[in-house]
Amino acid sequence: MSQQSKEIKIFLAQTSSDTNILNQKLSTVLQKAGFKVAISEHLSQEEHTEELMLSHCSVHVIGDFVDQSSQAFLNQDFSLAQEKNSTDENFTIFVWHPETKSKKQVNSAFINQIRNKINQNMIFSNHESAVMFVEDLRGVISVNKAAEYQVKKTEIFLIYNSLDSYNAKEIIEMLQDVSPPETLVIEPSSRTDYEKYIAKQVNNSMLTVVYFKYANEWAIPFMQQIWKISGGASIPGQFLLIASKNTANIQNLEFEAPKTSFKIVDDELIPLEIKVVFDKISKHKHND
Amino acid sequence: MIELSPYPGLRPFTEEESIFFKGRDTHIRKIVQQLEERKIIIITGASGDGKSSLVYAGVIPAARAGFFRTQFNNWLICDFRPERSPLDNLALTLSENLKIDFKNVRDELDFGFSSLIDVYKKSDFYKDANNNDGKGANLFILADQFEEFFTNPENYSDGKASAEAYTAVNLLLETGRIALAENLPVYVVFTMRSDFISQSVVFKGLPEMIGFSQFFVPRLKRHELQMVIEDPAKLAGGKISARLTQVLINELPDGFDQLPLLQHALNRLWIEAKHGKEELDFIHLAQIGGFDRDMLEAQDQNTYDTFFNSLDNKTKTYFQNPKFTNILNLHANFLYDQAYEYVKKLNWLKEKPTREETDLILRTAFKSLTKIDNGRAVRNRVELSEIKYIINKKHVSTETVCAVLNIFRLPGSTFVKPFINEKDIESEILPTKQVLDITHEALIRNWQLLHQWGVEELGYLSDYEDLKIQLLRWIENNQKKSYLLNLGTLSYFENWFEKAKPNDFWIAKNENWALPTNEKRKKAKDVFEHIVDFLKQSKNHLEHQAASKRKLRIILFTASILAILALSGLSIWALNEKSFAQKQQQIAANQSKIALEEKEKAIIAQKTAEEQRILAMDNEKKATMAKLASDSARQEAIFARALAEEQKIIAQLETENALKQKTIAQNERVIAEEQKKIAETQRKRAISASDSAQKLSYLALAQTLAYKVKTKFDDVQLNLLVAYQAFLFNKNAGGFEFDPVIFEGLKYAAELTENESELAKSYNFSNEILATRIINKDKILILYTNGTMAELDAKHKVVKTTNLLEKNDELISSAFIINDSLLVISFDNYVNRLNDFKNEKKYTIEGHTNYIRTATYVPAYKAIITGGRDNKLSYSEFTKNKLKNIHQNNLPDKIKTIDYGKSDNEVWIGLQNGDIYTYHLGKNELVKIKSFKDVRVNTLKIMNNSNYVVAGLSNGHLVFFNKQLKTIENDLFVSYAEINSLSIAEQEDIIAIGLADNTVRIYQTNALGEKPIIISGKFEHIDDIQLSTENSIMLLDNRKKMMYYFLTPNDYAEFVKEKISRNFSTKEWNSIVGKNVPFEKTINHF
Incomplete structure (x- = not known):
């Protein structure tokens, strides 16, 4: 027993x-x-x-x-x-x-x-x-409903691959003025169980941003998975998948799903784009 | 809200649909973890468990998303199916992904071992840890449907793997080993059906790999099923009611097909709920045929009624039996019905097929897309052009076949691959060489029509195999006429030829020759031509014989007429003689009066005698004419001549003794009457000869009608009538009482009435049955695996239970019920016990070091004889309340079966290595009777009344030994499947044989040459068969279900007769039975 x-x-x-x-x-x-x-x-x-x-x-x-x-x-x-x-x-x-x-x-x-x-x-x-x-x-x-990870409510949750660490740091700095984001770096060799953490954090965030430039092969499959594990169309917030215009093979990449937008912008405009999307969501929230 | 369905239907999930793949998250994590640690894994499970979906929509997306601890972010997914050229297919996928020329890769792989790793290391995607420029990629190799290494004869035949297949497996195993040793980012995954695990020994290293890293796909638990059902709808922005989820979970069948059926039902529900715009609920389930209208709430019943009334009559019939497992069947039937209308609307198809042609194309296509493997129907990949050739009609092109099948390839259906992509118009029209495949075997098992076609095709194949045996015999005997087919078998095979319409393509598809395609076709053509020739020659031979017989009949008939005339003449003459003789008597009596008168009378008598002599000579001439015509007429002529001779003598003696003449005249009359009878018999024989011809044609008609039942008329009554009429024709024409075709037709018609309680009585048991024995009609004994013995009455109600286990007993491993009071149980610790449950006594059986497989009781010796897996035969006697082991004998192999005949002194024993021994009880002497090579003697039974011993072998042969002489008297080939069990009726007039292909064959012992009755059905595994005392047969299925079937056509006929409520109409008779057949009332009192 x-x-x-x-x-x-x-x-x-x-x-x-x-x-x-x-x-x-x-x-x-x-x-x-x-x-x-x-x-x-x-x-x-x-x-x-x-x-x-x-x-x-x-x-x-x-x-x-x-x-x-x-x-x-x-x-x-x-x-x-x-x-x-x-x-x-x-x-x-x-x-x-x-x-x-x-x-x-x-x-x-x-x-x-x-x-x-x-x-x-x-x-x-x-x-x-x-x-x-x-x-x-x-x-x-006996299904374990509670996640093990401690998460906090946040406005922006930013996820990126370790290949894009350098560029991501600049974006994070610029977002400090908008709203300090909760961040997560995906390392291929890491032991962290990302799925459970992401699932919980996404549902405690107003906007979840997945950014990529060099990790082009990883980004779309990753986006699909976290959209699924977080609850897809039933999440309270929104997803933003954002890529640099200079990403290799960018013209062949696409992703469409409810509560998700996919933007391709110049490197320097990425933080601004995030802000624009965030502002829209905030406005909707206040109007509700 | 997205329009696409979050449920893929019958097909597996693709990688693109991974966002909707739910319920297996823990399994995905376990597989990923195992792959991270071990680099190689084999994922096994039953058919339909979702192995492919688990990898494509679970593991691969998780890897690409970075939820997989490894060296690089990027992944190269090299997936392939072995099919017919595994090495080529592996090389192709590696070449495409690693961007290396195919030929180079293929040539390198031929060396096996590290070649695959070497190819990877030479590519631009391999980077060591110190030199990662972001282009490095992990290598994921997936061998999907690994069982194709065993199911394709190009890879595996006659128990051996081909060189190419062997090299492919070697490469994969070595790749995993090297990746682990050198910690390379290379991962190897196999998916394989678990029923092929035992065959893995063919490839060295594969069993070890399975032991090292295997994941057996578990059944989904309730909460996981809930996720499978509810989460995709939520992800897609839709809703599904909680009550619908519960009902779906409760209605799911156990065993195979659970998930494919569920996904198909969910897909249909989604579409029915306007692509998720409505909340999926009971009403939608009812509208797809999976829920009873009466169980809906009131307002939903109104909605349903509106929907139902809008359907055509044929479609309405599909809703008669609403339940979960009916959904796929209903959908497939609907598509089948709609195919003709669908094709009519296709603009690109120039020549539209007729409705009959559409049905033929669908039937042939689906039969071609299935094949029989170990007695089961499984998928068969086939080219579009092959289907066209099998159909073999001039104006049915590959385009036509494609057009007809398209309704099964549409996005909402996806029963046949490749599917139509609505965004790509070209995917509608397939190239001639396109390979087609049924999406999932769940369609074969659950679409009743396809199942019926499969059964029909199995029947055709079985007949084809039988015909081949006859053909081979004829060829091996230099095509001698005596080896041609006789009338009965020729009719049978001509009928088969007419129905099956075989051609060389059909033969090539069904033969397992491991040959290149063109050689296979050539060989098939050869066989086909031989078959045609064989049938033709048989027919010619019979016609020639018939022609000779007709001549003879004409001669006979003429001779009969002449004989009749001759005899009539003789009779008249004989009567005349009598009266004349009487007159002579009078004359003779008066002779004494006057000497002159006497003299005159004598002269008169002499004259008369002379006349009689002339008459007799005349008769002789007539008799001679008759003699010339036929043997019997000759007999009559001789007789008549003898008679005439006799008359001559009588006439000569007439003057001497008038009284004698009178007596003789009387004798003549008797003889003449005899002659008349003979002539009458001749006439009757002539009539009988033409009767025989008529009877044969009725027998053939009976066969044809019995086959027609299986085409299944819309009206159940019509099916019953056709089946019963076939039975009557057969019976009245003196046909074989146990005719299997008649039996099958009656059984099929009877089962349409769905009165299962009257037909096949079926009893389910919650506990697993270890052994069972029917003692008599009122008593059945059952031993459960938990050690409880239950006694059941005729109605299968438990009358008494006894727990046979003691406190410290180990688990029971095997058991054998000897008779109504003795039972042998073997435990896991090899303790063997004899239970006398009538007298409530237990005895330990000595003399064995392993389980006892079989046992028998010898009353005369008060002894038990047991045979075990330890190769020992042990003889123990009851003395003073104890069971004492007297003798033990070692045999060369495991003992499979023993039997003892009443009042014999010996026991017969069958071994695993094919030996048969007898054991003499008094002398303790073993004698080897026969040794069969490469077979097992699975079962033995002694026929006490008939003096035979019957052995059932693993090569499908039933061998009859003369019990006294110990010689083989008959060797009957039953089937290619193994004989597992035998049961002989008390009267020894019937033998029932249980086979490994899950069929039972029933023979009449005095007609072993006739085709047997075959009982087949959706059995999981027939563990035992027993003939009950009430003329029925009991089958024990999967140790939990006892089913009873009627044994003879007569029994089914009685049942069917009761169900018939009308007779044929004239129109029906003319159309089904034939215009030339005189109309009959099938049931007299209607």
């Missing part, structure tokens, strides 16, 4: 009579997988809400034959979970409707109702077995 699993608490919601045994089995499987389980049926009314609020996620088992009275119980726990889900983005609701080959009348209306309510941070699974379901659950919960 991992230490991490031990710390995670799971709220196992009330279920209908046809899945009671399955629920009990699920509780055991969850514990075997290293989770702490708060079983709704064993809790008093006061403990009920409290335990749900203290849990990292809730699990709701739905069978094929949910009668009216059981629906009420299920809905009650489900509503509580949804309430918590709406305020805590790290709380996940798991709904498990194990697939059966039963040809008898299935409570499809109720199940459709649940399925149509699925939103972010809700998982609807129909695995046949409890072990498969818990495997999935563990995979979802």
Whole structure:
């Protein structure tokens, strides 16, 4: 059992009579997988809400034959979970409707109702077995969402390749008057895990600038990757890919993507161009 | 918002699409890390796992973007596929990237070993650490689809690699080794399907490299799948609902094709949602056939209904079974239907094909783009011109073929490569030599129509192989007439020829000859001409024989008529004689009165006798005429002559004894009646001869109809009718009861009704089954891998479970159920145990140092005989509640199978090295019966009633031994695939054979020369087969699924008959059965 699993608490919601045994089995499987389980049926009314609020996620088992009275119980726990889900983005609701080959009348209306309510941070699974379901659950919960790197909010984030260090220094100096930029140099032999850092920093920057002159073969692939890992069109800021007119083979290079502009200017005009773009963004921000 | 789809569909991601390649970030990082450290890596995984995408859209972009610790910023990506000339292809990519003349590179590479590194070092891109002017570049070599080293006969055939292939692999391995040793910025990557790993031993050093640096592409976890689905849409500025994501994840099939199907579905969803302008949701999934309309919310149901009502009737049928796995099938069917209309609109195509020609082109093209490899349909790259030649119609040019296929090459489809680039009009029209390829094998496995074509083609190929055997036999015997085909087989192969329409191109495509193209074609042409000649000569020979028979029939018929007349004359004469004899009697009685009267009477009698003699002579003449006509008529003539002779004697004796004459006259009447019967028989035989001809034509018609079922008529009822009518024709014409073509037609029609619960009963098990045995119709025993023994009733409900494991038991490695109470289990620590679960006793089996593979119980001796992987045969007896090991015998190789016949004194044993032994129980004596070279004896069964022992071999032969004489009585070639299992019915009238190509063949033991019934389907791996007592066969698939099938055409016929609700209309009968065939009501009570 991992230490991490031990710390995670799971709220196992009330279920209908046809899945009671399955629920009990699920509780055991969850514990075997290293989770702490708060079983709704064993809790008093006061403990009920409290335990749900203290849990990292809730699990709701739905069978094929949910009668009216059981629906009420299920809905009650489900509503509580949804309430918590709406305020805590790290709380996940798991709904498990194990697939059966039963040809008898299935409570499809109720199940459709649940399925149509699925939103972010809700998982609807129909695995046949409890072990498969818990495997999935563990995979979802243990995804490391937090990045390791400390980043700070910045207006301009400037990235360049080590081949362009000399020219970049001049640009950085000139940008000090506009807004002191956060900078990153990409070295081919460096051990730094750039991806995670860039992904976080881009989302904390108003304008991310990628500058190149001599590193022409590196720039476009790099731009593609950081656009992707940062979230593409969903980033809060903007990207600016800026190259010198004297870059080799510049006429054959192109890059188009949402929230990205690609500029080719004379060397001496690069800082000015960055400023122009930055000013536009700032203006939009103030007008919003 | 960008218009292009962030989901590529069925094809792999390209490097340009890497921005949308999500879900594999951790895997990319692991591969990059491994490459940084080891310089070389092989990326393996199942087909459809995304190996190529992982490299092209994951690793390479990461490298170019600088997320790869190495010497230079710049990268040279030298990627190639081995195809048919791996060394040329490697040289070409190196030449293009390093900017060195191709010939120079190619010549250098021929030396192998460090040549590739030497070429790199000589280029302008190699710089050492002290001299980096910014032009230096890292070298990334990618050998994609490495399995082509094994699948192309130019690279690998008869278990050996070609010199060129060997050199190519040597270069790649050495490059990795040198790069690591000298810390060069050179990286070597292979992608290969994991099912080819075992073949890597062909190349020295390759297994070691796999052990050194391999990445096995794992299955995506749930959160990774979520990224695959949701992130590309977000990156492209679109949205996808969370509930849709969940449903897609839940509906994904396990196993192959998971990712290609998902990407295809996502691509379709994106397009359906107006290229991401709408949020992708359930309604779009329903509109592409992947979600049930009734599960939509109310307002979406209205939207769906509007959409559905706008479709034509044919397209509506594709939505009958909405589910995730139907999406690709629906899309492909839609394109197939639309192809004709699409082609009609093409301006650049001068001569438009007809609808029938369009269908033919598509069918032939897709069949050409697939081939059979180890019994499975896989992709086959083929030139456009080859397809045209296989079609072999004058006005179908390569342009026409290209135009028809284009609908499958469009950006929204991309089922066939190369794809059409909307920005490049020229990509619409392909050159004659253009090589085409199916984008992914997922299309073959999931497009039902293509699958059917594949099955049909497999059938044609199987028949072609059979015909080749006959042809070869004829040629080897100097083309003797006795080796020509008989009527039945000729009809069969003529039918095949008509259906398959083979030509030399078709043959060349399907043969695995490792020859240059022009030689291959020449050889194929040769074979084709031989086939045509063989069929023609067989036909001529039969016609000649038929002509002779017709003459004979005419003669017979004439003789019959004459004989009838003669006999009628004789009968009349005989009757006349009787009455005359009676009169004579009266005359004779009066003779005593007057001497004169007597004398006169005597004179009269003499005269009469003379007349009778003349009459008899007359009859003799008539009888002689009949004799001349035929043997039987001759018999009659002789008889008539004898009769006449007899009459003569009677007439002479008449005066002496009137009573005697009366008696004789009576005898004559009886004889005359006999003659009449003979003449009648002759007449019937003549009729029967013409009946036979008619029967043969009905048999041929039955075969044709059974084949027609597979063309699949729109109306399910029509399919059922055609199949059942074929069955009736065959039955009424006295055809072979177990005819496989009739069986296949009935089975196919039955499965169209989709009543799976009545047809192929199928039971899934969540736990893996280690061993199973059908005891009787009410009892089935199953041993799971976890050591639980379950007893199931007839309905497969668990009646009883028993845990057979003890506390400290190791894992079970193998098990064998001997009968309804005895079971042998072998554990990982080589402990072997006998469980008597009826009496709840356990015994340790001594005498083995490895797993027990097979066992049998001998009641007469109260003994267990076990055969193990340690080559030992162990004999143990039950004495005083213990199992005592009495004898052990060492055999030359591992024991694969043993069987014991009831009331015998010996056990038969089959070994891995092809030996067959008998073991005499009383004498503890082993005798070698036969040694088969280069084969394994996989399974043995003793037929107690028929006195045979049947052995199933790894070369696909089924050998029958005479149990007493120990000689081979029959050697039946079943298939090129290995025989894995055998099951013989209790009555010993049926033998079922499980083969390594995942098919089961069923023979009637008294008709082994006939073609067998073949059961095939989407099986993963047939582990066991058993004939159940209810005239069905059980297949154990992948150790988790038990499936039952009907065994005989009769069973399917009964089922199909129940489903038929009407008869043929006259129009249908005339069109399908034939105008010249008298109309019949297939089902009498309609």
